[in-house]
Amino acid sequence: MDDRALYATILGLPEPWEVERVELKEDEGAVHVWVVPRPGTRFGCSDCGEVSPIYDHQERSWRHLDTCQFRTLLHARVPRLNCVTHGVKLLRVPWAEAHSRFTLLFERLAIAWLKEATPTAVARRLGLTWEEANGMVKRAVRRGLARRSSAAGSRIGIDEHSYLRPHEYVTMVCDLDRRQVLYVGDDRRAETLVPYFEGLTPEELNGITAIAMDMWDPYRKTVRAYVPDADQKIVFDRFHVMQQLLEAVDAVRRHEHKELLKQGDRRLTRTKYLWLMNPKRLSAAMRAELDRLKTSTLKAARAWAIKEAFQRLWDYRSIPAARAFFHRWHQWARRSRLTPIIQAAGTLARHLENILTYLTHHITNAVTEGLNAKIQWIKYSSRGFRDRERFKLAIMFHCGGLDLEPRS
DSSP, rough: OOOOHHOOOOOOOTTTTTEEEEEEETTTTTEEEEEETTTTOOOOOTTTOOOEEEEEEEEEEEEEEEEEEEEEEEEEEEEEEEEETTTEOOOOOOOTTTTBOHHHHHHHHHHHHHSOOOHHHHHHTTTTTTHHHHHHHHHHHHHHHHHOOOOSSSEEEEEEEEETTTTOEEEEEETTTTEEEEEEEEEGGGGHHHHHHHHSSSSHTTOOEEEEEOHHHHHHHHHHHHTTTHHHHEEEEEHHHHHHHHHHHHHHHHHHHHHHHHHOTTTOOOOOOHSSSSSSGHHHHHHHHHHHHTTTOOOOHHHHHHHHHHHHGGGSSSSHHHHHHHHHHHHEEEEOOOOOOOOOOOHHHTTTHHHTHHHHHHOOSSHHHHHHHHHHHHHHTTTTOOOOHHHHHHHHHHHSSSOOOOOO
C-alpha cells in the first residue's frame, strides 16, 4: 500500500475525494496531506443539494489526528458553488464541520479530553491555543443544544450557584430523573427563569409534575406565572427548609456562648458542629458530649430539641396529620422565647403548604446539589471563572447530558 492509499484509508475519505500527495516535513514535525476530488466531479449546494457550477476555489487546511510523533495537516482547494437559490456557497467537506479548522476525528479526540480536563490543559497537551480549545467547547455545546429534542422535564429542580463572588449567581434548572442540567440563566431574579419556561410548549409545561426549589420568592413567582397548578407542584426542598432551623440553632448557640464566656463558662466552646451535624454522623466521643449537653438547661439544647423534633414531619404520609403536627410544633417554637427559633418557625409557617407537598411528590434538590458538587470541581480545576458566559458554557458541556461530538 502506497502512502496515498494509506492516508485515504486512515482519513476515511468518501467518494469522490482522494489523496493527491503526501509530504513529510521533518523540520516542521508535520505530515501534509493534499486531498482533491476526482476530475469531472459535480457537487450539489450544501444547503439544498441542487447540482451547481463551481464559482471558484478556496484554499483550506485542517488539523488531523497525529501520525505517530508528527502533526498531520489536511489541505484541499474547496469549491465554492454558484447555487441558483442560495448564491455562492462554500462546499461542506465530509471530514470537517463548516468553519472548523479541525477534522471531525480530531475534534472528537479533543472533546474526549475536554471532558476530563480544562481547556488550558487540553490546549497544552494537544498543541492548541486556548482560544481553539475553548472554541471546540462552544461548538460542542451549540451542536448539543441543536440536537436536543426538548429542554422539558417531568420532575425538575431549580437552584442557584455562585460563580465568582459570593453574590454573583447563575440559576440552573435540572432534570431530577435524568440528572442533567436543562438550562442555565443569569442571576437569580424572577425574570431569570422566563426564557426557560417560554421555550417550552403548553404540553411540556403541563407535563411538569413537580418542582423542587428553595424558598426564594422570585423563583416561585415565575413558576406560578407559567406552570399550570404550580402551587400543587412546588416542593420547597427539605434540606433548604432544615437549613433555616440549623441557622437558627447556630444563632442561639453563638449568642449564648458570648453570654457564658462573660461568666467564665466555656461549655459551648468548640461545640458548633455538635448541634448542626446529623447525630448519626458524630463520632462516639462527640455523641457522648452531645448527650451531656442536650439534657442541660442551655438555650442551645432547647433550640436543638426543637430542630430535631421538626424532622418528624418528613415521616408523615397524611398531609392533614402532618399539618396538625406542624401546628403543635409551631406553638412549641413560639413559646421557646428563642428569637431566632421563633423567626425561623414563622418563615416555615408562611411557606407551609409548599413544604407539605413533599409528602405528595417526595422529591428534593439532592440531584441538583450533586451537580453543584461537580460544578465546584469544574470551578476549582479551572481556578474560577471571571466570565459568566464561559461558566454557563462549562456547566452545559459537563452536566447537560448533550450529544457533543461532531458528525459528518
